[in-house]
Structure formats: C-alpha cells, structure tokens
Amino acid sequence: MSDTEFEAARLTVRLGAIAANYRLCQRQIGPAAVAGVVKADAYGCGAAPVARALAAAGCDTYFVARLEEGIALRPVVPTARIFVLDGGAPDTIPALLSHRLTPVLNSLAEIAGWSAAARETSSELEAAIHIDTGMSRLGLPGEELSVLAREWKKRLEGIRVVLWMSHLACADDPASKMNAVQLDRFRTALAMLPPAPASLSSSGGVLLGKDYAFDLVRPGIGLYGGNVQNAPQNPFQTVAVLAGRVLQLRRIDRGDTVGYGATFRAKRATVIATVALGYADGLMRVIGNRGVAAIAGKRAPVVGRISMDLTTLDVTEIAPAMLSTDVMAEFFGDTIAIDEAARAADTVPYEILTALTPRVPRVYEGA
C-alpha cells in the first residue's frame, strides 16, 4: 500500500487471542458448537483474516449481517456454512443460492420465498429460522410463529431447517430477568416446531451457562476481547490495540489553551503530545477533554477537542525519557481496556471497533 515504513496509526489485531477466545467459548458451552460472528468486517478487525484464524481454531459456521458480507466471505471459508442475518428477501435469493449462503429467515413471507426457490430449483434448501422472543427487531413475531407451528409441514416444504434461532436482549446482564423469560419463550417455541439444532446465545449468553447454549452459540464481541458482562476480570483476552504516533511534543504555559474552541486551558506548565489519530480515523469526538490514552503503559488524559486527524494528550506526568516523536500512544488495548475507552465515549466496544475507518491500517499478529 505504501512505500514507507512510517505508520501514523494502526489497529493491531491479535489473531492468537481471537483463537484463544474462541476456545474459551468452546470450553464454556461444549458439547455445543461455536460459530464466529464476523459481521461488519469482523467488528472492524478484518473479516478475512479473522475468519481464517477462526477456521484454524476449528470454526466451520459463520454469521454475517449483510448479503455482501457473505459473498465476500465465501471464498475465504469455502466449505463453511455462512448464515446471513439480514434474511432472505426475494431480490437476494439468486445471490444467496449462487454463493451457497444460508439465510436466516425472519418472516413467513421469507419462508414462502425460500420454499418457492426450493421448488423452482428442485432442490432442498437449507435455512435458519429466526424466532423473536423479545427483541422485536428481526424474526417471526408470535402470531407468525403460531401459524408456522400449525402449518409447518406445508410451509417448510423444500426447506431443511438447520437452525432455529433467537437472540437475547440482555445477555450482557446475568441478573436480568429478561434472560430467563426469553429462554422460556424459546423453549416453548421449539416444542411447537419440528426438531432441528437451536441457537440462542451471543457472547453474553455464552457466559450465562449451559442452559442457554443449545446446539450452537454465536459470540461476536467476546471473540474480539470485549468484557461482555463487565466482569472484574475479563475472561476474554485483549485482541485489538489502537495506537497513534506522537507527531510533536510541546511545552505550554499556565493559561495557554489547546485545540479548537480553546476548550482546554492549562492550569500549570504542561507537556502536550499531539497524536496522529482523529475522528476521521474513527476516534469518538466525544472523548475530547474526557478520554485517556497511554504511552509506555502510563496514562495520559486527552485534553482539548478531538480534531479530524489529531488528538492532544497531557503527558506532563510521563517521564521525559519515555517521550519522543516516534512513540505510539495507545487508545485502547493493554493499558486502556476497550470497555473503558467505550465508557469514556458513552458507548460500547462494538461501536468503538466498528467506527474505525479504513485510514487505520489493520496489522495482524499471529497470522
């Protein structure tokens, strides 16, 4: 891509840690199987390298959101089953078929369309069917479930259901009553339907215990190192490390201001490090004057507003020997947990990762 070694910023992605997190899920829920959720370019980490690493760890089932994501993933994992969560709208059926993608059917209408496609191609077509148990987002609502339960022989003609699926709303909170409510609704639904493998849990559900595991779990953020249930000790290993290079260091005097809007005014002589990461890289602008970065494991608060390409840190407390214009400042990773970075931005690790733009090169470790 570039003919220079100079690297302004990078997202380091530890593929070994992804594999370790995958195996942790396996230990938690075995003998159920673990799929890899790699939608949104594997949460910004890069769908192809992540899928290959998961495949090496034994993964043969993947979930994407969009049809296009499935099409791009197909050559990466040629023999794996790839589920498309968006569903099976009529205009997507030809592409689903030609790329051997498995739709997660979300309604009776989609089921009818897939059944018709099976008739037209004189084949049996695999599908997952999503049952809404409380998200009210995708999946068959209660009244459609009742119809399917009564008429499944006719409605599922030509369809081989390879997964009954639902999705938990509050799996990140083990104390939420919603978890047991949805578990109960899912079990009730399964009892009304012909037998097939079932799946309820995303990363949070993996940690809710084996009652929630069924035959397949669908972790995403846990694979990428998120502390899903905000545990004192994150069971998942750190995967993603975002760092930007210090471009300039300067000493400012008491009373001097930093950045657009002059929103930070130094209360003392202050050393400012200007780092090559801004909101055009996907850094959240809201962390201006409230976020934190780290240099050589030492924390340095963000001062002033985040600009498009730059962020300014107060590095006064960091030993001068640690500071130079080629050191990297970490915004999340080993010193600043991604969950802490997310809290400082009033958001979740999912958004922190998926907001990173293509300007930030992804650098793979353990590839």
Ligand SMILES: *Cc1c(COP(=O)(O)O)cnc(C)c1O
């Ligand atoms: C995104 C998603 C997942 C993965 O969720 P995480 O919280 O990232 O583990 C699983 N299932 C469905 C239906 C999803 O949309």
